Amino acid sequence: MTVTLADVAARAQVSPATVSRVLNGNYPVAATTRERVLRAVDELDYVLNGPASALAAATSDLVGILVNDIADPFFGIMASAIQGEIGGPGGRAGGERLAVTCNTGGSPERELTYLTLLQRQRAAAVILTGGAVENVPHAAAVAAKLRKLADAGTRVVLCGRPPAPDTDAVALTFDNRGGGKQLTEHLIELGHRRLGYIAGPEERTTTRHRLEGHRAALAAAGIEEDPRWTVHGRYDRRAGYEATLELLRRDPTLTAVVAANDSVALGACAALRESGLRIPADVSVAGFDDLPFSIDAVPSLTTVRLPLAEAGARAGRIAMGREEPPPGGIATVRGELMVRGSSGVPRA
Amino acid sequence: MTVTLADVAARAQVSPATVSRVLNGNYPVAATTRERVLRAVDELDYVLNGPASALAAATSDLVGILVNDIADPFFGIMASAIQGEIGGPGGRAGGERLAVTCNTGGSPERELTYLTLLQRQRAAAVILTGGAVENVPHAAAVAAKLRKLADAGTRVVLCGRPPAPDTDAVALTFDNRGGGKQLTEHLIELGHRRLGYIAGPEERTTTRHRLEGHRAALAAAGIEEDPRWTVHGRYDRRAGYEATLELLRRDPTLTAVVAANDSVALGACAALRESGLRIPADVSVAGFDDLPFSIDAVPSLTTVRLPLAEAGARAGRIAMGREEPPPGGIATVRGELMVRGSSGVPRA
DNA sequence: GACTGTATAGAAAGCGCTTGCTGCGTTGCT
DNA sequence: AGCAACGCAGCAAGCGCTTTCTATACAGTC
16 A cells, blocks of 8 residues: 555665665665665655654654744744754755644643653654743653653753753743843833833743843832732733733823733733823833734834744754754843833823 | 663563553553553653554554744634644543644745655644645645545645645635625725735735635726736735835825735735825725734724634544534635724725 | 775664454353 | 353564665775
């Protein structure tokens, strides 16, 4: 029924071993023989059996990418950049690798499940993107998995995620704290003194780091923070909308709202507008990430640009062994403050 | 080094066959034996070797999802919905399946490459999302691949993509033509007579269908279309921005701009604003898809909502054999016109 | 011309798992 | 009590490929 290596070998009048070597190209095969084999492959429309070859060679050409939310461009952009670096040549069997994106939905269990699945597939590399969950047992479980993966020869890279202790996973970490600080500093410079903050889910590292940056800026400016000024929610538009209404209810005198990310900021803008407030005349708004749509918001969003595509590409190259990991296995990727229309001088 | 089935068997004092059957759960095993095996699995921290099991069983638990652009929420939302239906139980080996998203970047070659890779992995199912490329040889090549995949037992489902002739792939097709027609009818009803159209890349089915719907509406209203009113571009914000400037240059009297999708529409809005035109007072704008950010645009975008998540979920269930395919293997998924702030009565 | 070295191809032993078939002990039936 | 039927576990034969080791055929060397 299905064509196998042996069929190709028979047709090309060589041994299966030779066909395998032609296909993997890491062993001298005479040009004429190679040609004959290739022709046979073509004529029979032969497709290598991946599992069989993975079993025999004890490696596979699968590369796993874990994302928290595939519907969120934040992850989509990174995943896209990673895939761009993975598809190309650089390995065995024609160099084609299958980059697979796995959507954890932010759930710790699914994260572990996917890691197990990738371990089961003997993945060539695994790249984890986005913030981690701050839960000690879970973090330990993940670290243990990562260690096992590494032991089995799988390269592990973290992209936009804090380093995993007791692991030799390479980490490209976003400087969320620094970015958050810069952003709030900018607002303080404009004259804001009463700033609301819409944070992400409490248990995520990204959330904590951005919030810490924000608070550091407040502290440095001698502004005492009112606990009512912080609301937690998910990283989406709707959460931003609701959180903003809540913030307004708690303290109608706020002159600025800093959002956990751009989607949240968009929701915040909607809520402010519906409440009859002008942006930035009445309330300034700031986001984080600088996703493509942020520049099109009205007014365009002041935010912190994270080089998602660059970081993803780099992570991809490191995972493929085409770029040296940073010294110590850890690199910090900084964001860049983008001052745009949504932030301005506070009303008198 | 690595733990194998045999190790588990030895530890549990049973044969490897029994361990395998416990793990796959499709053969009667006495409860006490099962328990003993499970304990051994746990103690040894055993992880099944995917390739080996795929080889022996001639099937794998991989499900491939092909998308044109993973950074575009249009695809992200579908992929997310599909994965949601795939992760759960419903098969062998604990029912866990690895849903993998492959980013073709819209390139026909990469599409074929990924299909081959999935064929090579003996994927359990493959789901192709988004429009197809209208190129006869390529379409034939894809159809041939799909046929081979189906022959090998891989279930093939198309989601938001036209049916593939000579294939028994199940197709959930978006009614792009109908949606486009409705949208333009709406604008015509408002009184618009000079409508610019920013189409997607020429070779995509989605592009053609939406454009056909637009033209059908024009024709039905007896409006003769000026060839200058149509510009082609990519499905992104930037293309919309540039195309709009071009349209304005060609005919400054246009009172409406219909965009190929929401991202394009956002770019169009930006261009219009920069040109000093008010939306919708001077020019109305319409998009397509109704992505989450569209409602937050200012003014919010009139568009056609496509039930991406629902369609994706359904495609996922069909791919997993948990839902009956539609009669004839083809179903049309309709969009819904969402009239919002970006469309209005044309200026006098 | 005998000997060593090099280039290329083949034989065969698995890789770790699944599964058809066989075998045995036990229960159900008459 | 005797026989059939059944439930459960093991044996062993692969699944299709990779790779080590071996064999052959030359070309080069003194």
